[in-house]
Amino acid sequence: MNCYECAQSGHASEAVAVCRLCGAAVCIDHVRTETVQLREAAHPGKVIHDLPARQLTCPVCRTAEQSL
Ligand SMILES: [Zn+2]
Ligand SMILES: [Zn+2]
Numbered sequence: 394m395n396c397y398e399c400a401q402s403g404h405a406s407e408a409v410a411v412c413r414l415c416g417a418a419v420c421i422d423h424v425r426t427e428t429v430q431l432r433e434a435a436h437p438g439k440v441i442h443d444l445p446a447r448q449l450t451c452p453v454c455r456t457a458e459q460s461l
Pocket of ligand 2: 412416417454
């Protein structure tokens with residue numbers, strides 16, 4: 394699969410990730426990586442862990458999220 398962003402500008406680059414929001418394939422130059430902390434629901438008597446999760450998005454969706 395080729396990068397959607399690169400394809401739109403007329404060249405082909407191999408995609409390394411898929412945007413979690415729009416499903417577009419993006420290359421290493423276009424992928425936006427974000428690490429977020431997902432908080433588990435608290436269980437009685439259980440220690441709460443903060444788990445880092447990775448979110449991959451394309452530039453378009455990243456910009457759209459930041460403008461919210
Ligand atoms: Zn690209
Ligand atoms: Zn996207």
